[in-house]
Structure formats: C-alpha cells, structure tokens
Amino acid sequence: MQNPVTPVGLRETYTTQSHHRLNPVTSLSTSRYNRPWLTQACPRIIPRGPAPRVSSTSPSKWRQFIHPEGQSYFVLNNEKFPIVTRANLEDAETERGILDYLKLVQGGLERHSIKVPPRCELFLELEGDHTPCNYYFVDHAAKGLFWLEDMSTESLHIQEAMSPSHLERLYWLHVEFFPMHHEHQEQELSRIVDGLRDIISHGQVDRVTSRSPTSPYTADTCRQFLKLLRLYTRRGQRVDGYTLCCAARLAGAIVNQLSHEQQSPQLRRRQQRHSPLASRHHWVATISNLILLGIPRYYYALLDGLYMHDRMPADQWTRFMFLCLTEWTNSLYPAFLVLIAGIYIAEVCGHSPSTTIPSVISCMLSIISTLCLDMKYRPLAEADAASAERYLQSVKSASLGFLPLAIVFSLPKASYMWGLAFLIIQLLSIAWRSAAIAATFLILLFVLWCICVPRGHGIRLVSWVLAVLQFPPIDTTPVSFETCPSFAPSTVHRILRYILAVVHMYAYGVPFTHHSSHTVIASVPSDQT
Known part of the structure; x- marks a missing residue:
C-alpha cells in the first residue's frame, strides 16, 4: 500500500512501506559525471570457449545500449512508456529495485490521474543505497520534462526561466545522455539535424555581418560544426545515435544561449531584457571610482556586457581574460621602474620619507596585485563558456553586481598610476627645495654685491632690476609699488620687492616707510647719482 508523504512547498515525495522514495530531478542534476567509479586491476583467468551470453532473469526484456562515451544504459519498452536507466541491471537486486520504483511511479500517475502521452519515456536513477530514486519524465513531442507534481x-535547483522554451535545454541534455535507442524516430531526428544545420548557418552569417551578434559561436566554429554535420549525414538520410548525440549537444548549447519562440526574443547581444535593479550602494561605486581613478567603471562595464542575461558566448571569455592579463602585465614593469626610481x-x-613612502607602497601594491591576479586567472583564461559562467555567477554580488571584482581588477593599474603621481610629487618637492636654495643663494650674493660694490654701479643695477620687474623708475618722488597699474602683485614679486627695498636702503641710505601696509621707497636724490 502506498502512502503519500506530507508535501513540502511545491515538492512532494512518495514512499512505500519498504521506505522507497521518489526524488524529482532534472537531466542537469543527475550523477552521470559525479558518481565515483573505483576499479582495481588484478590477474584474471580467461575461460576456454566462447564468452557466455548474458540474459536477464526477469521476464521483462531490457535492452542494453552503449553511449558514444562508453557508458552503458538500459531501456525497457513498457506497454505505456519506455523506462531508461543507467543502473546495472545485470545485478538481480538492482533490477528488482528499479521495478519496485516503476510500480511506485505508476501508482503516482493513477493517484494524480495523469495520462502519459505517446513519445514519452521515464528516467530512473538509483542512489548508492537504492533509496531514494531520482526520476523525471521526458516528452519528445514537446521537448521538455515533467514530473508527478x-x-x-x-x-x-535551476535558473529562473522567462518561458517554458528556456527549459528545453534539459530535454536536449537527456537526448545527449541517451541517444542510441531512438531508431523508430528517424524522420523526426532527421528534421532535428536539418533544423540545427539551418540555425548554425544563420549564426555563422550573423557573426560575420552583425556588430552585436546573438550567436554563441564564432564564424570559424560554426563552419567546423557544419562540416561535421555534413560528414555525419546528408539531408533526409537516416540519423544514427552518434550523430544524434552530437546534434543534441549543439542544440542544448544553442538553446541555452538564444531565446527562440518567445514574445520578447533577444535580437542583439547587448539588448536589455530584464528590468535593471536599482543600485542600493551607488556611493560605493562613486568612492571606488574616485579613489581608483575611474578604472572600476571600465571593468564593470566589460563584465556586465560579458555576462549579459547570465549567458556568455564561448569566445568572449578568452578575449576578456587576454585583455585583462595584458593590461596587468603592462602595469607590472612600469611599477618596478617607478619603485626603483623612488627608492x-x-x-x-636624502629626501624626507613622507613623499617617498606613498610611492613605494603604491608600487608594491600594484606589483603584488598583478602577480596574484596573474596566478589566479591565467589558468582560467582557457576555460570553456560553461566554466566561466559558473565562476562569474559565483563571484557576482546580489547587491553590488560585479563591482567587487571590478575593484580587484583595477588595483594593478590604479596603484601604479598613484605610485607615478607620488613620484612626480617627490620630484617636484626636490626641485622646489633645490630652486629655493638656489634662489636664496643668488639673493644673498646679490645683497653682498650691492653692499660691497661702489654706489654708482649698485644703483644702476638696482634700477635695472626694478625695471625688469616692472617697477616705476627711480626718481626723487616717493613711489608706492601698489599704485603701478602694469604691475600684478604676487607672492614672489612682493618678496623680491621687500628684499630690494631693504638692499636699496641699506646700500644707499634711502629711507623707506610703511604706508597703508605697503612699503614706500624714496628714490635717491639726483645729486647722489
């Protein structure tokens, strides 16, 4: 007797008194590539005579097929629908477990009054201890999966979908895993391959002629796919399991990238199809772009365009990583030079470390971040699109998007540019100090010369300097420097003015007074010249 377990949300399981439990899964979450197979080589005795013929002890007739990758699977042509499984049905206990779960599925169909249409099949997969049993139904006519609930x-555990056609990839994945037992659907399989050939041909033209193509493959890759499909079969001819396996893999990859048969198809690569989420942390982007000289904005735009709609073309990741690695490497050698120059x-x-330490720290940060990023991402540069999608999905923040990753990618170049800026400040500081020392030394020499030389020569030199600095000529009338219309006062001019005034007074006894906070110099009488 079968007793249903209390539903949990939308998910419902079925058990029997023998603790059998059905677990709804998809073709994407099966343990095909995750099941550990441990074997041990040992000496064996080969018996004489021909090998024995393996036959099932069950009255049901299972047929064994070999996948192009080498894994075997079994198919039972039931009266209502075929059953497909990767379980080793040569083992009697495993076969009984599969048949028990088949009865459990049939009971669930009767309970929910579900009638399985033609061209459907059931997939069953036993876990290690034969409980629970993973299952899903496949509808070849609708190109989709369905379950008992x-x-x-x-x-x-799959991504959100905008329409049922987005789930078609799960169907093609099942066909790819079990392609060898569809010999009674030759016409349908031929139409599938012919349609796939047409889609790839259009994608090749789209890649060549469009600025924003939607095809996930380059023109050269499409050309290779078309060549392989022509080698496998011609139009209208019989399609075998090997050809169907390859066609299903290509169809699944294309369906995963494109959006055919939808009300809002994607007609160009960068077309926005989702409502953009309002940024709750725009101040983080503002501060990071301010500190890192706007470089995070550049990388954020690249990452956001690369991972559009949670999808990524096969060739874009390689190009993006090549660009990043090149930019990081180009920042490494200048950072070394700036670091050595600063030290x-x-x-x-013998300059103060207050202007040296910032340059050294910035260059060291650039070098260390470049080496770390190169070690991290150079192995990922040749990753396929699926691996790159999984990685970008794992590092994408729910609130900040790709901003944290963009900030990390910006560190090598931004740190190097800050180090270069601090080095320039260091050089300007040294030059300013050297210029100040030189100017002070020249002024002292000028003062000493004005004191020591004869008065006649000194006054002519002072008058010439005043004329060069656009001071009024020396006459017998007191003149205020502030009243000269052609003179634009500045800090340097004021300093030189006061110095020359002091020299003029000290050397020639010309009095000067302060008037309205401005120095007024009385010129030398004409009889002294």
Whole structure:
C-alpha cells in the first residue's frame, strides 16, 4: 500500500512501506559525471570457449545500449512508456529495485490521474543505497520534462526561466545522455539535424555581418560544426545515435544561449531584457571610482556586457581574460621602474620619507596585485563558456553586481598610476627645495654685491632690476609699488620687492616707510647719482 508523504512547498515525495522514495530531478542534476567509479586491476583467468551470453532473469526484456562515451544504459519498452536507466541491471537486486520504483511511479500517475502521452519515456536513477530514486519524465513531442507534481525552478535547483522554451535545454541534455535507442524516430531526428544545420548557418552569417551578434559561436566554429554535420549525414538520410548525440549537444548549447519562440526574443547581444535593479550602494561605486581613478567603471562595464542575461558566448571569455592579463602585465614593469626610481631618489637626495613612502607602497601594491591576479586567472583564461559562467555567477554580488571584482581588477593599474603621481610629487618637492636654495643663494650674493660694490654701479643695477620687474623708475618722488597699474602683485614679486627695498636702503641710505601696509621707497636724490 502506498502512502503519500506530507508535501513540502511545491515538492512532494512518495514512499512505500519498504521506505522507497521518489526524488524529482532534472537531466542537469543527475550523477552521470559525479558518481565515483573505483576499479582495481588484478590477474584474471580467461575461460576456454566462447564468452557466455548474458540474459536477464526477469521476464521483462531490457535492452542494453552503449553511449558514444562508453557508458552503458538500459531501456525497457513498457506497454505505456519506455523506462531508461543507467543502473546495472545485470545485478538481480538492482533490477528488482528499479521495478519496485516503476510500480511506485505508476501508482503516482493513477493517484494524480495523469495520462502519459505517446513519445514519452521515464528516467530512473538509483542512489548508492537504492533509496531514494531520482526520476523525471521526458516528452519528445514537446521537448521538455515533467514530473508527478508541480515543480518550481528553485526546488529543481535551476535558473529562473522567462518561458517554458528556456527549459528545453534539459530535454536536449537527456537526448545527449541517451541517444542510441531512438531508431523508430528517424524522420523526426532527421528534421532535428536539418533544423540545427539551418540555425548554425544563420549564426555563422550573423557573426560575420552583425556588430552585436546573438550567436554563441564564432564564424570559424560554426563552419567546423557544419562540416561535421555534413560528414555525419546528408539531408533526409537516416540519423544514427552518434550523430544524434552530437546534434543534441549543439542544440542544448544553442538553446541555452538564444531565446527562440518567445514574445520578447533577444535580437542583439547587448539588448536589455530584464528590468535593471536599482543600485542600493551607488556611493560605493562613486568612492571606488574616485579613489581608483575611474578604472572600476571600465571593468564593470566589460563584465556586465560579458555576462549579459547570465549567458556568455564561448569566445568572449578568452578575449576578456587576454585583455585583462595584458593590461596587468603592462602595469607590472612600469611599477618596478617607478619603485626603483623612488627608492634611488630618496637615497641619493636624502629626501624626507613622507613623499617617498606613498610611492613605494603604491608600487608594491600594484606589483603584488598583478602577480596574484596573474596566478589566479591565467589558468582560467582557457576555460570553456560553461566554466566561466559558473565562476562569474559565483563571484557576482546580489547587491553590488560585479563591482567587487571590478575593484580587484583595477588595483594593478590604479596603484601604479598613484605610485607615478607620488613620484612626480617627490620630484617636484626636490626641485622646489633645490630652486629655493638656489634662489636664496643668488639673493644673498646679490645683497653682498650691492653692499660691497661702489654706489654708482649698485644703483644702476638696482634700477635695472626694478625695471625688469616692472617697477616705476627711480626718481626723487616717493613711489608706492601698489599704485603701478602694469604691475600684478604676487607672492614672489612682493618678496623680491621687500628684499630690494631693504638692499636699496641699506646700500644707499634711502629711507623707506610703511604706508597703508605697503612699503614706500624714496628714490635717491639726483645729486647722489
């Protein structure tokens, strides 16, 4: 007797008194590539005579097929629908377990009054201890999966879908895993391959002629696919399991990228199809772009365009990583030069470390971040599109998007540019200090010369300097420098003015007074010249 278990959300399981339990899964979440197979080589005795013929002890007739990758699977042509499984039915206990779960599925169909249409099949997969049993139904006519109960994308651990056609990839994945037993559907399979050839041909033209193509493959890759499909079969000819396996893999990849048969298809690569989420942390982007010189904005735009609609063309990731690695490497050698130059200038000139340390720290940060990013992402540069999609999905923040990753990618170049800026400040500081020392030395020499030389020569030199600095000529009338219309006062001019005034007074006894906070110099009488 079968007793249903209390439903959990949209997910419902079925058990029997023998603790059998059905677990709804998808073709994407099976343990095909995750099941550990441990074997041990040992000496064997080969018996004489021909090998024995393996036959099932069950009255049901299972047929064994070999996948192009080498894994075997079994198919039972039931009266209502075929059953497909990868379980080893040569083992009697495993076969009994599969048949028990088949009865459990049939009971669930009767309970929910579900009638399985033609061209459908059931997939069963036993776990290690034969409980629970993973299952799903395949509808070849509708190119989709279904279960005994209502399912959600969250409970099936798959991405959200905008329409049922987005789930077609799960169907093609099942056909790819079990392609060898469809010998009674030759016409349908031929139409599938012919349609796939047409889609790839259009994608090749789209890649060549469009600025924003939607095809996930390059023109050269499409040309290789078309060549392989022509080698496998011609139009209208019989399609075998090997050809169907390859066609299903290509169809699944294309369906995963494109949006055919929808009310809002994607007609160009960068077309926005989702409502953009309002940024709750725009101040983080503002501050990071301000500190890192706007470079995170550049990388954020690249990452956002690369991972559009949670999909990525096969060739875009390689190009993006090549661009990033090149930019990081181009920042490495200049950062070394700036670091060495900063340390050398500090050692030779004996300059204060207040302007040297920032440059050294910035260059060291650039070098360390470049080396770390190169070690992290160079192995990922040759990753396929699926692996790159999984990685970008794992690093994408729910609130900040790709901003944290863009900030990390910006560190090598931004740190190097900051180091270069600090080095320039260091050089300007040294030059300013050297210029100040030189100017002070020249002024002292000028003062001493004005004091020591004869008065006649000194006054002519002072008058010439005043004329060069656009001071009024020396006459017998007191003149205020502030009243000269052609003179634009500045800090340097004021300093030189006061110095020359002091020199003029000290050398020639010309009095000067303060008037309205401005120095007024009385010129030398004409009889002294």
